[in-house]
Each structure stands twice: as structure tokens, then as C-alpha cells.
Amino acid sequence: MPLLEIKNVSKDFDGNVVLKNISFVLDEGKVLGLCGENGAGKSTLMNILFGMDVIHETGGFQGEVILDGESVSFKTPVEALNAGIGMVHQEFSLIPGFTAAENILLNREITKNNIVSSVLRSEKLKTVDMPAVFESAQQSIDALGIKLPAESVVSELPVGYKQFIEIAREINKDNVKLLILDEPTAVLTESEAETLLHSIRSIAARGISIIFISHRLREVIEACDQVIVMRDGLIVADYPTDEIGEHPIGKIASWMTGRTVGESVADEARDLTKEKKIILSVKNLWVDMPGESVENATFDVYEGEIFGIAGLAGQGKLGIPNGIMGIYPSTGEVIFNGEPHELNNPRKAQQNGFAFVSEDRRGVGLLLDEPISWNICFNAMQIQGLGIKKYLGIPFRHEPTMNEVADKYIDELQIRCTGPQQKVSNLSGGNQQKICLAKAFCMEPKILLVSEPTRGIDVGAKELVLDALRRYNKERGTTIVIVSSELEELRSIADRIAVVTEGMVFDILPPSTKSAYFGLLMSGEKIEGEVI
Amino acid sequence: MVKKFDAKSFLRSMLVPILFLIVISFAIPLSGFTSSHLIKEVMTRLARDSFLAVALIIPILAGMGINFAISLGAMSAQIGVIMSQNWLIGEKIGGIGGLLVAALIALPIAIGLGYFAGSVMNKARGREMITSMILAFLVTGFYQFFVLFICGKVIPITNKEILLSRGYGIRNTIRLETAGAFDDLLMVKVKVPGLMRPIEFPFFTYILIALACIFVIWFKRTKLGQDFRSVGQSQRVANSAGLHVDQIRVQSVMISTVLAMFGQLIFLQSIGTMNVYSGTDQTSLFAAAAILVGGASVAKATIPNIFIGVALFHTMFIVMPNAGKALTGNPAIGEYFRSFISYGVVTLALVMHAWSRAKARDDERKRLRRDKTDAAEAAKKASAENTP
Numbered sequence: 001m002p003l004l005e006i007k008n009v010s011k012d013f014d015g016n017v018v019l020k021n022i023s024f025v026l027d028e029g030k031v032l033g034l035c036g037e038n039g040a041g042k043s044t045l046m047n048i049l050f051g052m053d054v055i056h057e058t059g060g061f062q063g064e065v066i067l068d069g070e071s072v073s074f075k076t077p078v079e080a081l082n083a084g085i086g087m088v089h090q091e092f093s094l095i096p097g098f099t100a101a102e103n104i105l106l107n108r109e110i111t112k113n114n115i116v117s118s119v120l121r122s123e124k125l126k127t128v129d130m131p132a133v134f135e136s137a138q139q140s141i142d143a144l145g146i147k148l149p150a151e152s153v154v155s156e157l158p159v160g161y162k163q164f165i166e167i168a169r170e171i172n173k174d175n176v177k178l179l180i181l182d183e184p185t186a187v188l189t190e191s192e193a194e195t196l197l198h199s200i201r202s203i204a205a206r207g208i209s210i211i212f213i214s215h216r217l218r219e220v221i222e223a224c225d226q227v228i229v230m231r232d233g234l235i236v237a238d239y240p241t242d243e244i245g246e247h248p249i250g251k252i253a254s255w256m257t258g259r260t261v262g263e264s265v266a267d268e269a270r271d272l273t274k275e276k277k278i279i280l281s282v283k284n285l286w287v288d289m290p291g292e293s294v295e296n297a298t299f300d301v302y303e304g305e306i307f308g309i310a311g312l313a314g315q316g317k318l319g320i321p322n323g324i325m326g327i328y329p330s331t332g333e334v335i336f337n338g339e340p341h342e343l344n345n346p347r348k349a350q351q352n353g354f355a356f357v358s359e360d361r362r363g364v365g366l367l368l369d370e371p372i373s374w375n376i377c378f379n380a381m382q383i384q385g386l387g388i389k390k391y392l393g394i395p396f397r398h399e400p401t402m403n404e405v406a407d408k409y410i411d412e413l414q415i416r417c418t419g420p421q422q423k424v425s426n427l428s429g430g431n432q433q434k435i436c437l438a439k440a441f442c443m444e445p446k447i448l449l450v451s452e453p454t455r456g457i458d459v460g461a462k463e464l465v466l467d468a469l470r471r472y473n474k475e476r477g478t479t480i481v482i483v484s485s486e487l488e489e490l491r492s493i494a495d496r497i498a499v500v501t502e503g504m505v506f507d508i509l510p511p512s513t514k515s516a517y518f519g520l521l522m523s524g525e526k527i528e529g530e531v532i
Numbered sequence: 533m534v535k536k537f538d539a540k541s542f543l544r545s546m547l548v549p550i551l552f553l554i555v556i557s558f559a560i561p562l563s564g565f566t567s568s569h570l571i572k573e574v575m576t577r578l579a580r581d582s583f584l585a586v587a588l589i590i591p592i593l594a595g596m597g598i599n600f601a602i603s604l605g606a607m608s609a610q611i612g613v614i615m616s617q618n619w620l621i622g623e624k625i626g627g628i629g630g631l632l633v634a635a636l637i638a639l640p641i642a643i644g645l646g647y648f649a650g651s652v653m654n655k656a657r658g659r660e661m662i663t664s665m666i667l668a669f670l671v672t673g674f675y676q677f678f679v680l681f682i683c684g685k686v687i688p689i690t691n692k693e694i695l696l697s698r699g700y701g702i703r704n705t706i707r708l709e710t711a712g713a714f715d716d717l718l719m720v721k722v723k724v725p726g727l728m729r730p731i732e733f734p735f736f737t738y739i740l741i742a743l744a745c746i747f748v749i750w751f752k753r754t755k756l757g758q759d760f761r762s763v764g765q766s767q768r769v770a771n772s773a774g775l776h777v778d779q780i781r782v783q784s785v786m787i788s789t790v791l792a793m794f795g796q797l798i799f800l801q802s803i804g805t806m807n808v809y810s811g812t813d814q815t816s817l818f819a820a821a822a823i824l825v826g827g828a829s830v831a832k833a834t835i836p837n838i839f840i841g842v843a844l845f846h847t848m849f850i851v852m853p854n855a856g857k858a859l860t861g862n863p864a865i866g867e868y869f870r871s872f873i874s875y876g877v878v879t880l881a882l883v884m885h886a887w888s889r890a891k892a893r894d895d896e897r898k899r900l901r902r903d904k905t906d907a908a909e910a911a912k913k914a915s916a917e918n919t920p
Contacts, residue, residue, distance in 0.1 A: 093769045094769065124754065126755050158899075288897050
């Protein structure tokens, strides 16, 4: 019997179509695996199901969602909860100082009457019946097949258990019919993930349907009855798992990336690993960047090359440059140019010849309310004293020098503006990004770390930005480390591409590698000989 | 999982009380007070000040830090006292009756001001403490305008004793008809062996304080109390669990303001006179300092914190002037210590809170790293065993 039916659902954000005519059916007690690259539309689809604010704030959606035979359209997550949809998010929503039991029954505590509450007839003034809360929570935890006392305080538990507590919270609700698990295994160790897959099967056996979103394709195959692959807002494959056939993981990976062999790659990809020396050597790097933590990354970058770092969102690729630059707390061993590099010290890093173009353009990258000239010269001024003139030994800003420098880069990078005095907040995203590049170029770095240089800018500007990086690398021989979530972009610019999965460098490949294989690596699989 | 007793973290949380204990243990012999005098004084002050400190607990529970806006409750109490003293002139309803009428007048004012303060603090999320402090200054302005001008010009004041001679405005200091109404109701004398005189203490006031404590303990265990705790721990999680975070935060400030109103009434009747214009200036500071001296932090406060804190803090107040005089020959130095130490304690508590939060984050990071490394090693070991 179908529990959930999605009929012709479409959604656009200001004309930008993210879902096109999505239709599928999920039966009661079945597990559906949902796969797709970043931006394929998975999150939007889940947001529609769960009635998140972003959906109706942007004009709702077209099509129909049928839950248990009734057409539904939730205005708030609370409505979705009441209708029996439970969601476990990627980030934990647990209260660290509470016990597992208190978290599992948060705002659904079992209560009993006391004198005041019975006189005032107030639900809110009833006493919380802690023993009953513990008992109920323990039942849900036991149902997952893990050993965990409900009295444990969450902050003292290993990370893996938190995911189980979240799931226990959802199945503790009497009315839950559909459970959405968004990357539940991302933070789990292998054995914990194994337990979780068992739990998923046993929850499904109780008649609860599950949508399981994961980039670990092996787990999807193992746990799911049905697999749906999304790409660019479309469903490109919808099969019962046992009908996928041979090499299911490879097939799903190629559906996800959707590209066939022989696409355009960097025709000039060079192999500098033999002739050049190592300029940057990173060993066991840990970076505590929220949502992008790096856990034990190790890699080498050779002098003069363009080194790409690829990976799915949340896997830690952004943490690497941010950690090396000292923007987020980090530990590990980094050797630059043969000398140990001091972590957690952005100033020292820049003095030693690092420059960084941050993915957080408006937050870290730019002084939005200041003119272009100030922005371009800012770091070089702080670190190297560019544009500073001393009068009587006191440093003053020297505007003419700054304007001269700004003019040079406006010309070189074709920044569209009225002049060096224009405020950067008035520029388009692409031009702002060029300012960020100019700011880094201005420091004349030995190594340039670029994070998501083309995020949120239009296609034309993208090419200009990439060209500027290529040219800078070619003309000056500056080593560039570029992090991007767009694989094709990396393949067109980088000499070697590292794939980051779960905070570690999983493999380093030449850009000519098939993109389906990249997709496979990003999903945490490394299979020799699997046909793609 | 039984929580292990951690001596180090216990000592860390009790650092301030221990420091105070050391200072006092030096100051007491210097002050030259007899123990019976000292105990009587401390007992009086405990009765006088504890209730105000109780008012701070619930906003801390709801994660809003120390509510410096309890002064708003104190101001409503003072307005209640002025009005009751004005309207009850010539009526023979006694001290308790007078206080009850004052409380009745003050209650709606306290509720309204609490709602106002809570709403403002919701607008300044994350900066509740400084907002509440500045808000108290602002409302003090309104309050002073009320007693200086409205009383007599708009609201007729018939009681000439409290009126300034120019015909409007309340006198700077007024003697309360209700002085000692609670304290004298049930004065208990206890003979302590070894002391010359029996110790007197206001038993009825202690009953009121005990009731307030029972209320707080009971409240923590209700559904509403659990909601407050949830909001206090994480607004984001509480919100996603369907709790009305803003409403709960406003409620916590309202409860706090109303409790502070009762606290100020107890304080006033114990002193016997009322400093109309500046009487509420340091109410919140002293209450906050006391509770922090008792080992509370801006994120966690318990009933024992209140009594340890009030006892230690006020013992210091009692002995410092004499100790200061013995040391420097100048009693003013002890007075000066009053505000110096209160502000110092609040600052120390804030710094220590920020420090322990940073440490908790650091520990979390280390733990995550250890978990991951352990798991990786276990996996390596397992695979090594599988491949003979």
C-alpha cells in the first residue's frame, strides 16, 4: 500500500528551477534510498515534505504530495510532525546537557498531576514523571538494537550515539509513519553504521517507511528496498534495489554524475610530481570548522602546480584551506617550503607567503562598505605595508599608491566598476570575487589557497575568474590550491585533484579520471575493477 | 551511567566561595565582633536578602543569565508601599495588612514591567544581561519621575508624612508603617550553648523564603520548568521541538520580576525605612553578587548557592568596616569594599563562565578526535585479524 505519493512536484527559487516534475511512490514499511550530488534537489524535496519555511517564503511549490491517501501541504514543520513525518537532520538537534531520555521525549514529556495542576487544570504545571520518561526512552533505544542507558548525559556520549538518540526520538512518537534520515551515517564509524542499517531494517519491519539519504552508496544498496537517483532537479533513475543489476554502486554513481566518458578536461594538465619539489606538505591535519571539520588529512602539493580539492558538502574540503590559514582552530603538521608552518596564526601564514581567497566572500573576504582600493590593498597593507607612507615615523595611508594598485588590478581582471573609489557592496558577485582575487594577488604570495572561487557567480564571470587563476599560475609560477564543489570546474583547471571524504584525503587523481569514478570516491567507495 | 564525582571540577565551581571563605576567616578575628552578634546579624541578613536572590534563579534556568532587571520588581514593590501607606492612612489594618495591600498594588505593575523587560530581552538575544542592566537604569528614570512628580501632581497624596513640603513628590526617605511586619510576627529565640545571649531570628520570614524555594524546586520539576530548562540549554533545539521559545523567555522574566517584588517587600519591612529614590539602585547587583559568591554561574544556579552566597557575602559586609578600621584606621575603607567586591565578583563570574565554555568546547573537540582515532584503530585491528 503506498504511504507516500509525490505527483509532478516542481519548485523554483526566483525562476531558478530546482525540481522538475518529480513523481514517485513509497510503500508502507519500505526503505527508499535517495541519492544525488550536491544541488540535485534532494534537500528541496525534503524541505517540501517537511513544510520548511524556505518553501512557502519563496512561493510554495507545484504538484501534489499525498500522505496516507490524503493530499497534504504543510505550512510548518510542526504540521508535518503531527501528520507523522519524522526527520533526522545532518546536524544534531540534541540538548547536550540533558540525558538521552530527556532529549528523546523533549516537549513530549510524560507528566502526572499534582495539587496545583489539578486545581488550575493546567497541563503545563503538571509534574514531569521522570521514571516514566526514562522507561519510554529506554524502550525506543532498545528497539534500535544498541546498548545505551537512557540516563546517559548526551554531552558525555561518543558522537555516534547521538545519531541513534535522534532516531530514537523520532520512533518514540506514536504517530510516526514516515522517517526521513538525512545522511545519518556521515558521522558514524563503520561498525556503528552497520548497527544503524540493522536498526533501519527493524524500524521498517514495524511498518514505518523510511527515506534514507546518503552519499555512501554501499549503505544505500544494503539498506534500501528502492533507490531513486536525482540529478539537476530530475529523477533520473527509480528502481527496486534488486532490479538494478550488476555493479549497482558503479551504476548509481554514473547516474548521479550523469556524464559519459570523454568530457572536456584540462588539456594542459601537467604532472609536476616528478620534476618539482614539494612546496606544501600537510600531515595529519585536524581542523575544527563547524560543518566542515577536517579529520586527519594528509597530502603534498608540488611547486608550481594547481592542486584541486573536491568533495561533497560537509565532508571537510573547506576546512583544509581555512585550517592552514588559521581561520579555524587546527592541529597537525604542515611544512611549507621546507620549514614548519605555524598553525592558528593567520598573520604568520600571510607573512610566510600564503594568501587565501575565502569561500565566505561577504563575511571574511571583503570589507563591504569600503571602496575597492581599500579592499584590494587591505591585507597587503596589514602584512607588507603596501600603500603606507611614514611621516615622522608614524604610518599613514597613502591613497595615491592604493588607487594606482587598484587601477592596475581593475584593468588586469576586467573588474566592472566606476573606479577605485566605488564601494564593493555595490558590485555584482562576480566582480566582488575578482576583488577577492586581486586582494590575494596583491600580496604576491608563494602559494595561493582559493576556496569556492565560483560559488554564486554567473557563468561568464566564472570563466573569467578561472582564467585569471590560470594566468596567474602560468605567468608567475605561483602554486595554487583550489577547493570547489564543482568537479567539472576542477577538472578544467587543476593538475591533480584530491577527493576529500569524511575529513580525510581519500585519493589524489589526475583530472582525466572519469567523473563517475570521482563520484564513487566522493561517496566513500574505492573499488578496483568495478565497471562504470 | 552514574556520574562520577569530579573533585577538580567541583573545586573549580566552588572557587569563588572558597576565596570568600578565606578572606572572611581573616577578617572575622580582625573585626572583633562576638560570635553571638555576628550570628544574629547574618541571620537577619539572610532573612532580608535571600528572597531577592531566589528571584534570579528562574531566568538563569531559562538561559538568560542574571536578570539585572529584577530592580523593576523592586521598584514596583516600592510604588506599592508608597501607595498603601498613602491610602491606608488612619486605617487600622496593621503591618501585615499594609504589606498585603502593597503587594496587591505592586503585583500588576511587576507583571507588566516583567513582560516589558522580557520582550526587550528577546529583541537583544545573546546580550540579555547587559540589556537587563541598562533597562533597569532606564526604568529607574521613569520610576523617579513617577515618585517625584506624578505622586502629588496626578495621584493625590493625602499622607503628609511621605509628601515633600512643596506639595508634590515623595520624600527622600520614608519611615514604613509596615516596618518589621513579617519579622516581628514570629521572632524565635534560640539558646545556643556557649553563647552569652540567645539568638533571635525572624522565623516567619524564613517560612516565606522556604516557600519561595519550594516553589522554585517544584517549578523545576513541572512540564513548564522542563520547557524552561530546554530553552535555557538550546533555543534552537527547543524551537525545533515545537516549544514557544520567546514566550517562555518572557515568562521567565515575569516570574523573576514578581518574585523580586515580594523580595523587595521583605527587604523593606526588615530595614524599616525606605530610600525612595536610590533604594533599588543596587538591589540587583547585590543579589547577583551574592548568588555568584555562593558558587552559581550565569548558566547554573541552585538553592544552596543562594544561602551559601548570601551568608558569605553579607558576613563580609558586616565584618569589613571593622576589619578595615583595625587594619587602616579608617572604617570607610570597608564601605568601599562593598561595591568594589560586588562588581569584582560579577566580573570574575562572567570571565570564568566564558572560560569554562571555551574549555568545554575544547574538550568536545579533543573527545571527537579521540573517538575517531579509536574507531580507526579498532577497524585497523579488526581487518588485521581477519586477514591471517
